[in-house]
Amino acid sequence: MTWKLAKNELDQDQLLVNESLLALGNGYIGVRGNFEEGYGDDLKSIRGTYINAFHDETKIKYGExxxxxxxxxxxxxxVIDAQGIDIFLDDEHFNLFEGKVVNFNRTLHIDEGYTSREVHWVSPNGREVKVNFNRLVSFSRKELFAIQVTVEPIRNVQKVKMVSTVNGNVTNYVEKGDPRVNSEHAKLVALGDARVVGDYRIVQVSTMNTNLSAACVTSYTAKASESIVDSGVIRDTFQFEAGSGPIVLTKKNVYTDTLRHGDDVVSRGVELQRELASFDHLLVEQKYYLDEFWKIADIEVQGDQRLQQGIRFNLFHLLQSVGKDSVSNIAAKGLSGEGYEGHYFWDTEIYIFPFFLMTNPEMAKSLLMHRYSTLDHARNRAKEMGHEKGALFPWRTITGPESSAFFPAGTAQYHISADIAYSFIQYYLVTKDVSFMQDYLAEVLFETARLWVDTGHMKDGHFRIDNVTGPDEYTCIVNNNFYTNSMAKYNLDWAYKIYQELDDKAKTDIQDRIGLEVGEVLAWKEAADYMYLPYSEKLGINEQDDTFLSKKVWDFDNTSEEDYPLLLNYHPLTLYRHQVCKQADTVLAHFLVEDHQDEETIRRSYDYYEKVTTHDSSLSYCVFSIMAAKLGYKEKAYRYFNETARLDLDNLHKNTKDGLHMANMGGTWLALVYGFAGLRLKEDGLHFSPVVVEEFGQLSFHIKFQGRTLKVELSDKFVHYTVMEGESLNIHHIGKGVQLEPGQRKSFTY
Amino acid sequence: MTWKLAKNELDQDQLLVNESLLALGNGYIGVRGNFEEGYGDDLKSIRGTYINAFHDETKIKYGExxxxxxxxxxxxxxVIDAQGIDIFLDDEHFNLFEGKVVNFNRTLHIDEGYTSREVHWVSPNGREVKVNFNRLVSFSRKELFAIQVTVEPIRNVQKVKMVSTVNGNVTNYVEKGDPRVNSEHAKLVALGDARVVGDYRIVQVSTMNTNLSAACVTSYTAKASESIVDSGVIRDTFQFEAGSGPIVLTKKNVYTDTLRHGDDVVSRGVELQRELASFDHLLVEQKYYLDEFWKIADIEVQGDQRLQQGIRFNLFHLLQSVGKDSVSNIAAKGLSGEGYEGHYFWDTEIYIFPFFLMTNPEMAKSLLMHRYSTLDHARNRAKEMGHEKGALFPWRTITGPESSAFFPAGTAQYHISADIAYSFIQYYLVTKDVSFMQDYLAEVLFETARLWVDTGHMKDGHFRIDNVTGPDEYTCIVNNNFYTNSMAKYNLDWAYKIYQELDDKAKTDIQDRIGLEVGEVLAWKEAADYMYLPYSEKLGINEQDDTFLSKKVWDFDNTSEEDYPLLLNYHPLTLYRHQVCKQADTVLAHFLVEDHQDEETIRRSYDYYEKVTTHDSSLSYCVFSIMAAKLGYKEKAYRYFNETARLDLDNLHKNTKDGLHMANMGGTWLALVYGFAGLRLKEDGLHFSPVVVEEFGQLSFHIKFQGRTLKVELSDKFVHYTVMEGESLNIHHIGKGVQLEPGQRKSFTY
Structure with missing residues (x-):
């Protein structure tokens, strides 16, 4: 069962959660796991279909x-809802909340890329039926969302009617009282068109302000007895006689939008409809695509089926959510819900990117290219924010403009610029792609380096960066956040280094392009060399910022379970005033740039910060797992990993209904590969410092690195490395250089 | 001319400014100095009539x-606009923006409490006329706003028609792009009623959400030829034949509201109408009231008529604006405009209160009683903000709830609770009113002391207060703001002291009332004794907060004139990141609690902070003037005082159109009495350390203190003290004790 997720709940809370868990997507479109026929009026549903990056803009209101x-x-x-299918048995409405549910199973087929919903049901008047809904969002045909319904009358059924809808009258979900969810502006799209043309049902909508259009063109495998267009909804009725075996209807919906398909989204949708295959063929295609994906991406663990399921579930949803074209990225909730408004955060670069980088570098590059496409926005934002030069990336955005409405935990998180620079560097370390370095990496590094020099200043022999917010949003607007300064130092160091690596032509080219002066490059070096990294002599730890350790420690003993997450129960000032962290901050810096500090400082810091961290952010567990592994705290590493692997499956943060926690899903991969296998990417290649975790029994995975595919296996006594594809490779195993020959499995003890 | 303000501008900018400068009020109602007939469609006017504390509530929108x-x-x-009077000369509309203005003068009669507008005008068709508008808002009859129009036809005029309106269809002023002004919710009141009943025109409005009503009942001294009620406007037409001398019409408007007059505001308005006197009589009453006021409140300076005018203008507007009943206070803009939404800030306690305290203690007490009435709100707010006990007063409010929509420069300004405690202590020092101490002072002190103990904490031998904002809003959310900590220490010290002074009955009483435990009192003492007051050994100054001096100094040389005020041109983070102050912060603390520091620290601090202060806040100049005087920087003291005295008259902050700067007006008095005369209120009485300022020639004023009236005169060589009323008094002159006998003028050198 580790390739499946099976669900059969019918209660309100879990129905909403399952809508996220059973969401399907392909990075372009995403469809929540709603019931085709809905739940009826008494139960709430967050019914949603999304196109990555397809957005409206709304005015932000401020009191001041x-x-x-x-x-x-x-x-x-x-956007347009094409999920709707109602089934009538002699006019009795198929509905799981009436009659008798003899059997009910929903399954996400992680290896095959589709969901099934199997129902054995007896109506209030005794009509018995088996119904099966198969759904698929195609990876090979990104515009396609298909549903296949099979109805098998068992008893007392004469006629079966299906009423299928395509609905252009949709609104976004609105919820008050949770700052992580949209609280107004429900209506983001207006109906443009809804009509039947030949075999096609065409619905088109346009955003209110951004002038984007999306269309859904739908076809059926059966002939409708009636097609009605009413108020933006196209309603098709299909009539069947019972008695001659299962009744099957397939509904294929093609989504197009302005961002990918130009202005005539409808024509393009119709064209794409003409090329579609049968549902069975789609399933085969899907399986083929996923086989290729899992060949590299899968991570096998032994001993704990629940963990194995969590790992695969999480990696699968990353694949489903990641934008694979130049206009999109991966949203905090992927395409599985509306939490955080579909925005892209640093989650991409720090938590999710490494998985793609090391299993699918093309997808990773696409993420970088999307960021690169927003560089002008970042340059403008830096100017707005009072900087003479440089690029300040937005804390949250879709196409580039800052969309954060609360700057202390938004724009003030300057570290995102260093995070993005970091991911560009990681890509270069993995690919050694020199033209990428010259064309993109240099520009991103130089513009972000400029930001740091303009933001900070030299004082008493230190380069200080004042008034920013680090990753920990329970401590905002501080001076010399250790994480920010560490990442800025890395950014500046690499900017200097890359400048030296550029050949003369490339140097001239970039100097012309961004008006760079040599004096600036020296300033980067100086800022990096003198970067202030707060350290408490007394405690022997890195201080989170200039004054974090002077604050009162949060009274955890007198904080009850219901008071978490604290952000929903305390004013920000109360949080800021205490030593209490929402998530890994200094500990994360120690993971990302471990060479700045000695291991004992890292250990003492971990011990200290662990005590004051609530993990109210879903970006926290995985980092603590990784660092616990590094420090030999195996039991902790395993425990934090459990939280990571099962966070959405077990709804640990209680808001999975609003969408899946993508960063944590990326963190699952990080915890395994960077945590237990102890991988680090350094200039001299791959370093592994694996730790044995008894609970796993065994752990194996593949990564791609500089043209090779490397298989890594951890068992209870040995670690095995095998170059599966490509040339020989030098790696480091626990600090020692090792040469791996192709095809040869080399084994080491821990 | 030092008792008058004369204006005759007709350009757009100055018209708006003059609406504020020539506003009339009495602490209950305020009427802006609009033209009765308006300016015509091309020119903007902020037409306004306000009732102190009469407010609606609107929803605050937050992006997050x-x-x-x-x-x-x-x-x-x-509220209801009763200013409207249009004049027609044979149907030609009297309008200063057409025809020829032969002569035009507007005058605010500071000593008599009314405004006049005298116009000599020739219409486009050659009709010549003199028109005079006298306006008065009565101090003796707080509900009354009266206008007397006199029209004197000179040439070619046959008939004079006046059309007078009372308008219930009013909206608030809205302006985008300035956070200091309302930017939405123009419509705060809805029309309730508009009708003519006998001689009375009655218009009544109600707020949209707060369920408050206001009425205006209007009467005329002439009989209308026509009275029309249309869409909430009552329009009366008066016809006169020219030829028999001046034509006079008096319009008397009585304003009532729910907060003062109960539910039946209309009946109460009609009753009050029945008691009114003639306009001439009103003028006499007004003069009498003001004579009494000026007898104590006036401050005479010599040598500079413009300064003398500024001083009187400012003090007069304080009187016009201060609420004199238990439901109102004094708004940041008084009743002269809509800037800052009519909210009460710390401006009251720190800048305005001392003037009333020492010239009119009853009015001062009324301000304290209003604050006291909001104590429960402050207790609730403390709880909301995560405190177990104590009272946190709102940064801005009318009836008590926090109305600040941007907490870093709002709620985070915890110092307001200490500021309020401070004013209660000052009142006690001046009156030695023991029953006030037992009934009010103790409770306010104890509840605010509790707040400090709960907010701060002991660490390494210091009591620290983290994450608050001091007065300087260009540096928000800091640790150990020197001002806040100094004021909190004063608050805590006095809480402890007053607890000791309470007799047993009073002790028991308050212990019961607020559940006080003796251990708490000891905790106040400890917090006060160990209060951390940041000090830089290197510079020998008090540091504004833990890290202010580590920041980059603002690049003042490369900041152009148009970039001020910085808040309109830079993101808050840019400001926070620099050593740049909007206003006096540490310097203000050194003024209010000077005994915490030695004079050289105070001097070095002044020298340091002066260089980095923009005075973008109007609360800054007066403090720098006071402290410059103390430190012997006479030229500076005089220069800053000039800015203070003339700030609104010369529209130095460019936003006088939105209302007058009340705190600065109070600062005018402070700069004279606390600055040049060097007054300080201490436990052992009044201390004076006067400085001679050549530019003044002479300075004289009165203050009330513990039942006496003391006259103080500064001339070029001598300082004279005279107890004008009451018993003998011991004061300190430049550190030396002096006994003053009643009626005896004692003279000293500087």
Whole structure:
């Protein structure tokens, strides 16, 4: 069962959660796991279909609006709903919340890429039927969302009627009282068109302000007895006689939008409809695509089926969510819900990117290219924020403009610029792609390095960066956040280094392109060399910022379970005033740039910060797992990993209904590969410092690195490395250089 | 001319400014100095009539709303407009923006309490006329706003028609792009009633959400030829034949509201109408009231008529603006405009209160009683903000709830609780009123002391207060703001002291009332004794907060004139990141609690902070003037005082159109009495350390203290003290004790 997720709940809370868990997507479109026929009026559903990056802009209201607060916020739009299919047995409405459910199973087929919903049901008047819904969002045909319904009458059924809808009258979900969810502007798209043309049902919508259009062109494998267009909804009725075996209807919906398909989204949708295959063929295609994916991406563990399921579930959803074209990225909730408005955060670079980088470098590059496409926005934002030069990437955005409405935990998180620079560097370390370095990496590094020099300043022999917010959002607007300064130092060091690596032509080229002066490059070096990294002599740890350790420690003993997450129960000032962390901050810096500090400082820091961290952010467990593994705290590493692997499956953060926690899903991969296998990417290649974890029994995975495919296996006594594809490779195993020959399995003890 | 303000501008900018400068009020109602007939369609006017504390509540919108952010904001409502009077000369409309203005003078009569507008005008068709508008808002009859129009036809005029309106269809002023002004919710009141009943025109409005009503009942001294009620406007037409001398019409408007007059505001308005006197009589009453006021409140300076005018203008507007009943206070803009939404800030306690305290203690007490009435709100707010006990007063409010929508420069300014405690202590020092001490002072001190103990904590031998904002809003959310900690220490010290002074009965009483435990009192003492007051050994100054001096100094040389005020041109983070102050912060603390530091620290601090202060806040100049005087920087003291005295008259902050700067007006008095005369209130009485300022020639004023009236005169060589009323008094002159006998003028050198 580790390739499946099976669900059969019918209660309100879990129905909403399952809508996220059973969401299907392919990085372009995403469809929540709603019931085709809905739940009826008594139960709430967050019914949603999304196109990655397809967004409207709404005005941000402020009680008090200050200079350079963003005016507009981008929001991912819920688009045309093609999920609707109602079934009638002699006019009795098929509905799981009436009659008798003899059997009910929903399954996400992680290896095959589709969901099934199997129901054996007896109606209130005794009509018995088996119904099966198979759903698929195709990886090979990105515009396609297909549903196949099979109805098998068992008893007392004469006629079966299906009423299928395509609905252009959709709104976004709105919820008050949770700052992580949209609280107004439900209506983001207006109906443009809804009509039947030959075999095609065509619905088109347009955003209210951004002038984007999306279309859904739908076809059926049966002939409708009636097609009605009413108020933006196309309703097709299909009539069947019972008695001659199962009744099957397939509904294929093609989604197109302005961002990918140009202005005539409808024509393009019709064209794509003409090329579609049968549902069975789609399943085969899907399996083929996923076989290729899992060949590299899968991570096998032994001993704990629940963990194995969590790992695969999480990696599968990453694949389903990641944008694979130049206009999209991966949203905090992927395409599985509306939480965080479909925005892209640093989650991409720090938590999710490494998985793609080392299993599918093309997808990783696409993520970088999307960021690169927003560089002009980042340059403008830096100017708005009072900087003479440089690029300040937005804390949250879709196409590039800052969409954060609360700057202390938004724009103030300057570290995102270093995080993005970091991911560009990681890509270069893995690919050694020199033209990428010259064309993109240099520019991103130089513009972000400029930001740091303009933001900070030399004082008493230190380069200080004042008034920023680090990853920990329970401590905002501080001086010399250790994480930020560490990442900025890395950014500046690499900017200097890459400048030296450029050949003369490339140097001239970039100097012309961004007006770079040599004096600037020296300033980067100086800032990096003198970067202030707070350290407490007394405790022997890195201080999270200039004054974190002077604050009162949060009274954890007198904080009850219901008070978590603290952000929903305490004013930010109360949080800021205490030593209490929402998530890994200094500990994360120690993971990402471990060479800045000695291991004992890292250990003492871990011990200290672990005590004051609530993990109210889903970005926390995985980092603590990784660092616990590094420090030999195996039991902790395993425990934190469990939280990571099962966070959405077990709804540990209680908000999975709003969408899946993508960063944590990426963190699952990180915890295995960077945590237990102890991988680090350094200039001299791959370093492994694996730790044995008894609970796993065994752990094996593949990574791609500089043209090779490397298989890594951890068992209870040995670690095995095998170059599966490509040339020989030098790696480091626990600090020692090792040469791996192709095809040869080399084994080491821990 | 030092008792008058004369204006005759007709350009757009100055018209708006003059609406504020020539506003009339009495602490209950305020009427902006609009033209009765308006300016015509091409010119903007902020037409306004306000009732102190009469407010609606509107929803605060946040892009991202976090825990305990206020939901609602109170807003002073623009109420019924009774200013309207149009004049027609044979149907030619009297309008200063057409025809020829032969002569035009507007005058604010500071000593008599009314304004006049005298116009000699020739119409486009050659009709010549003199028109005079006298306006008065009565101090003796707080509900009354009266206008007397006199029309004197000179040439070619046959008939004079006046059309007078009372308009219930009013909206508030809205302006985008300035966070200091309302940017939405123009409509705060709805029309309730508009009708003519006998001689009375009655218009009544109600707020949209707060369920408050206001009425205006209007009467005329002439009989209308026509009275029309249309869409909430009552329009009366008066016809006169020219030829028999001046034509006079008096319009008397009585304003009532729910907060003062109960539910039946209309009946109460009609009753009050029945008691009114003639306009001439009103003028006499007004003069009498003002004579009494000026007898104590006036400050005479010599040598500079413009300064003398500024001083009187400012003191007069304080009197016009201060609420004199238990439901009102004094708004940041008084009743002269809509800036800052009619909210009460710390401006009251720190800048304005001392003037009333020492010239009119009853009015001062009324301000304290209003604050006291909001204590329960402050207790609730403390709880919302995560405190177990204590009272946190709102940064901005009308009736008590926090109305600040941007907490870093709002709620985070915890110092307001210490500021309020400070004013209660000052009142006690001046009156030695023991029953006040037992009934009010103790409770306010104890509840605010509790707040400090709960907010701060002991660490390494210091009591620290983290994550608050001091007065300087260009540096928000800091640790150990020197001002806050100094004021908290004073608050805690006095809480402890007053507890000791209470007799047993009073002790028991308050212990019961607020559940006080003796251990708490000891904790106040400990917090006060160990209060951390940041000090830089290197510079020998008090540091504004833990890290202020580590920041980059603002690049003042490369900041152009148009970039000020910085808040309108830079993101808050840019400001926070630099050593740049909007206003006096540490310097203000050194003024209010000077005994915490030695004079050389105070001097070095002044020298340091002066260089990095922009005075973008109008609360800054006066403090720098006071402290410059103390430190012997006479030229500076005089220069800053000039800015203070003339700030609104010369529109130095460019936003006088939105209302007058009340705190600065109070600062005018402070700069004279606390600055040049060097007054300080201490436990052992009044201390004077006067400085001679050549530019003044002479300075004289009165203050009330413990039942006496003391006259103080500064001339070029001598300082004279005279007890004008009451018993003998011991004061300190430049550190030496002096006994003053009643009626005896004692003279000293500087």
């Amino acid at each position: 609006k200050l200079y350079a607060f963003p005016d507009q916020q981008q929001k991912l739009a819920n | 709303k976090l825990y305990a952010f206020p939901d609602q904001q109170q807003k002073l409502a623009n």
